[in-house]
Amino acid sequence: MRFGVVTFPGSNCDRDCLHVLGRVLGQDATTVWYEERSVDGLDCVILPGGFAYGDYLRAGAIASTAPVMTAVRRFAGLGGLVLGICNGFQVLLEAGLLPGAMVRNRAGRFLSQPVYLRVESTRTPYTATLRVGQVLQMPIAHGEGNFYAPSLLLHALTTSGQVIFRYCTADGEITAAANPNGACANIAGISNPEGNVLGLMPHPERASEPILGSSDGRRLFESLIASQASSRARPQWLPAGQEQPVG
Amino acid sequence: MVVTVRLIITLKEGVLDAQGQAVRQGLRALGYDMVSEVKVGRYLELTVPDDLDPATAQELCERFLANSLIEEWRLEDTMPEAASEPSTPSRPWPGAH
Numbered sequence: 001m002r003f004g005v006v007t008f009p010g011s012n013c014d015r016d017c018l019h020v021l022g023r024v025l026g027q028d029a030t031t032v033w034y035e036e037r038s039v040d041g042l043d044c045v046i047l048p049g050g051f052a053y054g055d056y057l058r059a060g061a062i063a064s065t066a067p068v069m070t071a072v073r074r075f076a077g078l079g080g081l082v083l084g085i086c087n088g089f090q091v092l093l094e095a096g097l098l099p100g101a102m103v104r105n106r107a108g109r110f111l112s113q114p115v116y117l118r119v120e121s122t123r124t125p126y127t128a129t130l131r132v133g134q135v136l137q138m139p140i141a142h143g144e145g146n147f148y149a150p151s152l153l154l155h156a157l158t159t160s161g162q163v164i165f166r167y168c169t170a171d172g173e174i175t176a177a178a179n180p181n182g183a184c185a186n187i188a189g190i191s192n193p194e195g196n197v198l199g200l201m202p203h204p205e206r207a208s209e210p211i212l213g214s215s216d217g218r219r220l221f222e223s224l225i226a227s228q229a230s231s232r233a234r235p236q237w238l239p240a241g242q243e244q245p246v247g
Numbered sequence: 248m249v250v251t252v253r254l255i256i257t258l259k260e261g262v263l264d265a266q267g268q269a270v271r272q273g274l275r276a277l278g279y280d281m282v283s284e285v286k287v288g289r290y291l292e293l294t295v296p297d298d299l300d301p302a303t304a305q306e307l308c309e310r311f312l313a314n315s316l317i318e319e320w321r322l323e324d325t326m327p328e329a330a331s332e333p334s335t336p337s338r339p340w341p342g343a344h
Binding site: 057058061065094100101103104105106107108146148150182 | 258263268316317
């Protein structure tokens with residue numbers, strides 16, 4: 001798979017993404033400079049973590065106006081795979097590619113700690129090889145990860161299966177104590193209705209090698225790679241189980 | 248001619264203002280219990296043509312400067328200034344010496 005990892009001014013998790021995708025998973029992974037006007041030839045665009053544009057105005061706000069985002073929007077609209085991690089998730093929200101908004105962590109502090117995530121849906125390429133209810137451990141590192149959706153939107157996200165990950169206990173229970181930042185309904189990651197665009201606050205690229213304490217994050221990338229391998233390019237992501245003839 | 252327009256952005260009611268709460272805690276710790284609420288927002292000064300179309304001003308705010316899902320905003324206090332002069336000092340806090 002050909003991955004493009006966008007580097008905005010202030011992105012700082014791009015190298016980790018390139019390392020995991022390129023060296024750990026042996027994929028074709030390149031940097032996409034924020035001024036690029038095209039993402040042609042890529043199978044997946046990653047918006048990495050960091051502090052794009054210093055998080056000035058609002059986290060992800062100015063980055064959503066960067067030149068490359070026009071191409072990313074078009075790519076996503078055609079069904080291209082777009083993964084936003086942490087700051088990247090914030091950029092997707094500000095760009096309107098995902099619904100909702102991020103506000104400051106409830107405790108008002110930057111949190112850097114491992115969390116448990118419960119897989120809520122396998123209807124995206126990022127989770128297709130996982131199990132609903134599966135618990136993954138990954139680190140978070142953010143000051144504004146408190147996902148907010150007004151109640152109507154929250155209801156819509158839940159009923160349409162767009163909630164992909166929730167913060168949970170080690171046993172997979174969704175509790176207030178397991179919610180590090182106050183995010184509504186313990187939401188840690190969501191997708192668009194089609195499932196090709198995913199945003200999550202935790203860092204799968206920092207949980208892809210045992211030396212960092214967990215390899216659970218790697219499963220997202222492996223699911224993505226497996227999904228791409230088992231389907232030919234098509235504009236809409238079909239739910240797992242709907243096979244298309246190859247060739 | 249240009250004017251300086253002030254834009255004040257705060258979180259909507261119902262959206263947690265963690266910063267505001269933290270600041271209030273700090274004030275209380277210093278003994279200023281009489282401050283019952285603190286909202287921390289954003290303040291911008293925009294220098295624009297004095298004949299800027301109000302619809303455009305609205306657009307700037309709604310499209311980019313504020314996130315209307317979680318924030319409300321208001322424009323206030325235009326302070327006319329000649330293009331070549333440095334910015335005028337802001338009005339003093341009422342009661343300040």
